[in-house]
Amino acid sequence: MKKRxxxxxxxxxxxxxxxxxxxxxxxxxxxxxxxVGTTEDETISRMTISIYSDDQIFxxxxxxxxxxxxxIKVIDYTDLSIYSREIMFLKIKKCTEADKTGIFRFAQVYxxxxxxxxxxxxxxxxxxxxxxxxKVIKLLSERFDNPFEIIRGGSxxxxxx
Amino acid sequence: xxxxGSELFVKALREEQVDILFGYPGGQAIxxxxxxxxxxxxxxxxxxxxxxxxxxxxxxxxxxxxxxxCLVTSGPGATxxxxxxxxxxxxxxxxxxxxxxxxxNLIGNDAFQEVDIVGITRNICKYxxxxxxRQDLGKIIKKAxxxxxxxxxxxxxxxxxxxxxxxxxxxxxxxxxxxRGYKPxxxxxxxxxxxxxxxxxxxxKPLFLIGGGVNIAGAGKEMRQLAELTGMPVVTTIMGKGAIxxxxxxxxxxxxxxxxxxxxAAISECDVLFSIGTRFNxxxxxxxxTFAKNxxxxxxxxxxxSISRNIAVDIPIVADAKKAIEILLKKSxxxxxxxxxxxxxxWKEAYPLTMKSxxxxxxxxxxxxxxxFQSAVVVTDVGxxxxxxxxxxxxxENRQLLTSGGLGTMGYGFxxxxxxxxxxxxxxxxxxCGDGGMQMNIQEMATAVVxxxxxxxxxxxxxYLGNVRxxxxxxxxxxxxxxxxxxxxxxxSDCSKPGKSCPEYTPDFIKLAESxxxxxxxxxxxxxxxxxxRAAINNLSAPTVIEFIIDPEENVLPIVPPGxxxxxxxxxx
Ligand SMILES: Cc1ncc(C[n+]2csc(CCOP(=O)(O)OP(=O)(O)O)c2C)c(N)n1
Ligand SMILES: [Mg+2]
Numbered sequence: 022m023k024k025r026x027x028x029x030x031x032x033x034x035x036x037x038x039x040x041x042x043x044x045x046x047x048x049x050x051x052x053x054x055x056x057v058g059t060t061e062d063e064t065i066s067r068m069t070i071s072i073y074s075d076d077q078i079f080x081x082x083x084x085x086x087x088x089x090x091x092x093i094k095v096i097d098y099t100d101l102s103i104y105s106r107e108i109m110f111l112k113i114k115k116c117t118e119a120d121k122t123g124i125f126r127f128a129q130v131y132x133x134x135x136x137x138x139x140x141x142x143x144x145x146x147x148x149x150x151x152x153x154x155x156k157v158i159k160l161l162s163e164r165f166d167n168p169f170e171i172i173r174g175g176s177x178x179x180x181x182x
Numbered sequence: 183x184x185x186x187g188s189e190l191f192v193k194a195l196r197e198e199q200v201d202i203l204f205g206y207p208g209g210q211a212i213x214x215x216x217x218x219x220x221x222x223x224x225x226x227x228x229x230x231x232x233x234x235x236x237x238x239x240x241x242x243x244x245x246x247x248x249x250x251x252c253l254v255t256s257g258p259g260a261t262x263x264x265x266x267x268x269x270x271x272x273x274x275x276x277x278x279x280x281x282x283x284x285x286x287n288l289i290g291n292d293a294f295q296e297v298d299i300v301g302i303t304r305n306i307c308k309y310x311x312x313x314x315x316r317q318d319l320g321k322i323i324k325k326a327x328x329x330x331x332x333x334x335x336x337x338x339x340x341x342x343x344x345x346x347x348x349x350x351x352x353x354x355x356x357x358x359x360x361x362r363g364y365k366p367x368x369x370x371x372x373x374x375x376x377x378x379x380x381x382x383x384x385x386x387k388p389l390f391l392i393g394g395g396v397n398i399a400g401a402g403k404e405m406r407q408l409a410e411l412t413g414m415p416v417v418t419t420i421m422g423k424g425a426i427x428x429x430x431x432x433x434x435x436x437x438x439x440x441x442x443x444x445x446x447a448a449i450s451e452c453d454v455l456f457s458i459g460t461r462f463n464x465x466x467x468x469x470x471x472t473f474a475k476n477x478x479x480x481x482x483x484x485x486x487x488s489i490s491r492n493i494a495v496d497i498p499i500v501a502d503a504k505k506a507i508e509i510l511l512k513k514s515x516x517x518x519x520x521x522x523x524x525x526x527x528x529w530k531e532a533y534p535l536t537m538k539s540x541x542x543x544x545x546x547x548x549x550x551x552x553x554x555f556q557s558a559v560v561v562t563d564v565g566x567x568x569x570x571x572x573x574x575x576x577x578x579e580n581r582q583l584l585t586s587g588g589l590g591t592m593g594y595g596f597x598x599x600x601x602x603x604x605x606x607x608x609x610x611x612x613x614x615c616g617d618g619g620m621q622m623n624i625q626e627m628a629t630a631v632v633x634x635x636x637x638x639x640x641x642x643x644x645x646y647l648g649n650v651r652x653x654x655x656x657x658x659x660x661x662x663x664x665x666x667x668x669x670x671x672x673x674x675s676d677c678s679k680p681g682k683s684c685p686e687y688t689p690d691f692i693k694l695a696e697s698x699x700x701x702x703x704x705x706x707x708x709x710x711x712x713x714x715x716r717a718a719i720n721n722l723s724a725p726t727v728i729e730f731i732i733d734p735e736e737n738v739l740p741i742v743p744p745g746x747x748x749x750x751x752x753x754x755x
Contacts, residue, residue, distance in 0.1 A: 036300060081491055
């Protein structure tokens with residue numbers, strides 16, 4: 022079992038996302054994250070998918086995606102040199118002044134941007150690879166007892182030049 | 183010149199050489215039906231239920247190799263197709279199903295008779311699409327036929343909103359189409375073929391396993407030549423049965439959970455298994471880790487996703503069966519497998535497929551069918567009737583079998599036979615079905631009668647949902663729960679035995695047939711079989727129903743218990 026990355030070029034049509042996610046659910050494939058957006062060609066959307074699976078299931082997933090009419094191309098990013106980034110917002114609540122100072126310092130050290138704050142709440146933005154975002158969450162929850170709210174965008178990835 | 187969407191629809195069907203359309207109208211399909219009115223190129227058949235309709239289109243497609251075409255209205259018309267979509271797609275049958283839809287501005291509003299049929303069928307068909315712009319209509323219909331009939335064939339659903347049907351637009355229908363996400367393989371990898379031949383040349387016990395893919399590719403003749411050239415024995419799946427004549431000396435039989443001993447033993451013992459056009463469904467493999475465990479596996483399939491999914495393959499070859507076999511014919515040579523053949527034939531002789539009981543047995547009935555028809559399309563329903571048919575039917579290039587193999591849909595047989603007869607008016611078309619399954623689409627008797635289709639319906643009436651009852655007998659201590667079709671209100675809830683005092687069967691299939699204007703014959707003794715079949719053959723302008731009253735507790739044997747290896751067959755019970 023290991024983490025895999027796929028890049029999909031698909032028709033930009035109504036229902037394509039349902040088709041892809043439906044394929045994963047109907048075959049009981051476990052999908053970690055999926056992002057989708059338009060490309061330089063407006064008739065094509067591009068997806069980045071991450072999956073946690075063994076070799077055999079992963080081969081099957083690629084084949085099933087390839088035979089889907091709406092899928093134009095499947096690229097396996099797992100062993101390619103790629104850049105990937107995930108956007109994540111963190112809203113930290115019930116902060117004291119001391120908490121806020123701590124969080125600002127934390128932000129400087131860990132490459133996290135302070136987007137907004139008020140008396141008791143700080144909003145952070147992190148754009149980095151998924152693992153780094155995981156790490157930020159872990160460190161924050163170790164150092165601060167404040168309740169926080171997270172939203173993660175899922176990774177987008179592109180091959181290195 | 184501008185024409186309506188409905189007119190373009192009819193033009194497209196003509197260009198695709200559609201000669202029969204299976205249709206059931208309704209509010210959102212009425213324009214399409216209107217455009218079909220009064221013309222003669224495309225015959226419109228009105229079955230009595232949309233499920234019967236799509237099975238008929240399926241039987242037509244399987245028996246002719248052409249694309250079956252369905253046209254139904256939105257909402258309930260469309261949802262009634264669903265079982266048939268899954269049935270056909272599972273067995274790789276090319277169908278294009280047009281469904282009426284509410285106007286585009288109402289989609290999503292919970293309008294009257296609106297359902298998201300594309301969403302419902304997305305995971306059970308090859309491709310499903312809603313036409314949203316009139317200018318895309320021609321292209322989408324072209325794409326639908328192309329996708330349905332090429333590669334691994336399958337079902338395409340085209341949802342047609344009512345405003346698209348009436349909107350004016352161009353009258354052109356494209357001659358060709360390029361679908362960038364869909365490129366069926368039409369080459370054969372030389373290197374892989376070479377590896378396959380090397381493996382064969384080292385084999386002492388090579389075996390062909392032939393699936394439905396060979397029949398779909400129309401490669402029966404070539405397959406037979408390849409078997410004869412190499413001298414290799416052949417086993418088949420149910421869907422592959424008939425790919426080479428069942429009377430051929432190299433043919434061993436079906437494999438799987440109800441196979442003969444010899445075929446399953448050959449799988450367990452072979453050292454190279456060369457399979458073509460099968461997906462190694464659990465019904466044929468038994469316990470997968472013991473399947474062909476001594477063998478090097480070669481697998482040809484058009485669908486890459488069918489390779490190494492259930493059983494890991496050593497030499498995969500992605501190709502159309504016919505193209506690959508043609509190449510193999512040029513490159514293969516005779517193999518030395520005399521001892522191996524002798525061994526298999528010895529198994530076959532020691533453990534023949536046969537029924538112990540006497541009298542009016544399913545075996546006897548099917549053997550009489552074998553003798554009575556030189557050329558025929560035999561369609562089965564699902565259940566014991568199907569399993570007996572696939573055990574005892576003799577098939578060759580003139581005798582074809584249609585059966586719902588993947589989905590196992592009860593109610594498939596009779597309507598599929600109607601479609602087969604429409605596609606093959608000169609051939610005898612025979613249905614072998616159970617008393618349960620026959621009642622699932624019996625309304626199609628009207629369709630057969632009005633079109634004067636002399637389909638011969640052989641009902642093997644055991645008074646039970648026999649296949650399930652057999653499992654209850656063998657694996658559930660004879661707890662016949664919900665399987666008795668003679669049950670009446672007065673019966674005990676813990677019955678485990680049919681007897682003389684059992685209630686009368688309902689319906690009376692003979693009277694029912696007669697009420698439709700069909701002919702009905704009841705057979706209770708083996709001596710009457712021949713005469714009944716002869717009467718049916720002579721009834722040229724209407725269907726004949728022959729009801730065979732068989733032993734209620736007859737079983738299908740041998741059987742491999744669920745989850746067991748193929749070698750652990752129960753031969754007698
Ligand atoms: C639509 C559908 N419902 C249920 C089943 C499960 N099933 C498989 S065989 C069978 C019994 C069929 O009974 P019958 O048609 O009388 O045939 P027999 O087995 O007695 O020959 C049933 C209920 C099925 N295959 N298809
Ligand atoms: Mg029955």
